[in-house]
Amino acid sequence: MTTEPENLPPEDEPTSLRISRKNPLPHVESTEIRQGGKPGSRYARRVRTGERRFERGEDEGTVRATAVATAPRTDAQRFWRRIRKFAVGAPISSEDVEEQKLPKWKALAVFSSDVLSSSAYATDEILLVLAAAGAAALTYSIEISAAIVLLLAIVTFSYRQTIGAYPNGGGAYIVARENFGDIAGLSAAAALAVDYVLTVSVSIAAGVLAITSAFPELHSLSVEISVGVVALITLLNLRGVRESATIFALPTYAFIVSIVILLIGGFARLLIDPGLHADIPESVHPLGVSGLSVFILLRAFSSGCAAITGTEAISNGVPAFRRPESRNAALTLVWMAVILGTFFFGLTILAHEFGVQHADKVSVPAQIAKTVFGNSPLFYFIQASTALILLLAANTSYADFPRLGSILARDRFLPHQFTFRGDRLAFSNGIIVLGVAASLLLIAFDADVDLLIPLYAFGVFVSFTLSQGGMVVHWLRLREPGWRRSMVISGIGATATGVVAVIVGGTKFTEGAWISMIAMALLALTFHAIHRHYVGVERKLELPPDALVGSQARHRQAVLVPVDELNRAVLRTVDYARSISPNVTALHITDDLERGHRLRREWEQTVLDVPLLIIDSPYRSFVAPVLSYVDALDKSDPGQYVTVVLPEFRTAWPWQRWLHNQSARRLRNALLDRPHTVVVEVPYHLAAPAGPDDED
DSSP, rough: OOOOOOOOTTTOOOOOOOOOOOOOSSSSSTTEEEEEESSSEEEEEOOOOGGGGGGEOOTTEEEEOOOOTOOOOHHHHHHHHHHHHHHSSOOOOOGGGGGBOHHHHHHHHHHOOOOOGGGGHHHHHHHHHHHHGGGGGGEEEEEOOHHHHHHHHHHHHHHHHHHHTTTTHHHHHHHHHHHOOOHHHHHHHHHHHHHHHHHHHHHHHHHHHHHHHHHHGGGGGHHHHHHHHHHHHHHHHHOOOOHHHHHHHHHHHHHHHHHHHHHHHHHHHHOOOOOOOOOOOTBBBOOEEEEEEEEEEEHHHHHHHGTTTTTTTHTTTTTGGGHHHHHHHHHHHHHHHHHHHHHHHHHHHHHTTTTTTOOSSOOOOHHHHHHHTTHHHHHHHHHHHHHHHHHHTTHHHHHHHHHHHHHHTTTTTOOOGOOOOTTTOOOOOHHHHHHHHHHHHHHHHTTOOOHHHHHHHHHHHHHHHHHHHHHHHHHHOOOOOTHHHHHHHHHHHHHHHHHHHHHHHHHHHHIIIIIHHHHHHHHHHHHHHHHHHHHHHHHHHOTTTTTOOOOOOOOEEEEEEEESSHHHHHHHHHHHHHHHHSSSEEEEESHHHHHHHHHHHHHHHHBBOOOOOEETTOOOOSSSHHHHHHHHHHHHSTTEEETEEEEEEHHHHHHHHGOOOHHHHHHHHHHSSTTTTTEEEEEESSSSSSGGOOOO
């Protein structure tokens, strides 16, 4: 049924041209003009509510893009949407971000799987080093483990304070940058990034080792299995934090139950049969005769410190917790530390009492379980749960690395693409980059835990030290109530972790720690180079204080200018658009209305005669809402030409172009296939010297 709409615009003034600040959609989404059954006949049809691409926003001059606006347009797009929906799930609106936050029991599974899983291989690493000094040296494993548990307690108390002082996450990067400056902040960020990639690689390699310990015939396929697991975990994380937490909770708690069973069973067997000893596997590492030295003890300590890597994860991901975020995160951190300390120290005692030694293809927990339970179902349950937690421990990095990347991108140390949230509100680009980097590392090191571990711990303790040192400066600077006690705790944490960083770097340098050091330095320099480029671009685009734009009408034509922010390039583009037609509308697509309102206030003070239409895109789509708006204009006045004018940055170096124009390029490609649409690009040459119009 069609009806004649009320208040149709005059024939000489198309609907699409009557856009104002107060009434951005007067007729565009209320009526559309359609071709009648007879040649040359047209009729007006009222657009039904469920078919509308836009809804009026709560604020003046703001509209909201509906699901219809972001719906696929072609068969290929619809096919790809179905594939994505099957693989990662249906898109989630930005308005539902609070519902994606985690309760404590799920957060423990997400943020603690890495640190809890390290209890399954940390004792192995201690015994591997001590074996070089002979059988007598193996008795020092308990003292070394006790020292590591003490260090765990110090780090835990220190990070509890960090959570309270910095509830917005970011961990070591935010703390170090705010209190020490950019160099320290970027060093911490680089250390964390290297740590997260290595966490994925080491965890998965250790998990595959647990599988091949139970099924030795699979040992030759370790690399292939490892890369396959990385791909699977990457896909699961693209489904969103909440859903991945649900998936990973079961393996985490199964591991906790299995180790509790192993500890209870192991100590019970010791009471019943004090002389019980483990069978030595064929692949056991041969005992050396070099004699015990301080250097070997320090190496064993630094290797065992792999047990506490990942402790910082909760402080980095505080915003992922349900309210009250800080309190829930601090409580979860304590739970994690107590569980880890109990598991690690208990397994080390059992390994010592049963005479377990490091073996290349059979892990320490596997030898203990075999000694206690034999080939019973409990042995295979412990092996299966250990393998799962080691494989899925990588999820901790998937929770933190993309979030760190988004913070660095927000501060302009990484490309803006890292701030993008995918269909499921996950930082998709960061997740994919992490998966690719970890896969390359596993291939390069043949998925060998013993080769990867020396690369691992140095970056962790560098970030620990910078974080806790920054907290000392924080307490000294603010002097909040209780600051002296807090400063002492942070100072002890910084000193302890700094000493460990020196020990790890010195004892593991020739074994591979130098690779981590070089990677951290190169990564920090890359962050700095990207930031320098963005700052230079901002300086060239900065508006002069007295910028004010007027207009002189020349031609009638519907012209749209998509804008992200107000700068020189945008003003030049708007000025060009006004030379085409007086009927120019600026479009700002956003999922952050607060940022949109700030832009509107700045816009209305600078641009006098071009209205700014804000389109709220709750599904974080940029191209689709613009296309839908152009469609709505076309349907309100069929056959008219709509000109879309895009600002384009031309950078000094070709590699810098990847840092800009990505959204504009995607929009341009989408518009080129659309009839009655003209795309104009207005270049702004960043490398060119400032002209008279660009001077401040």
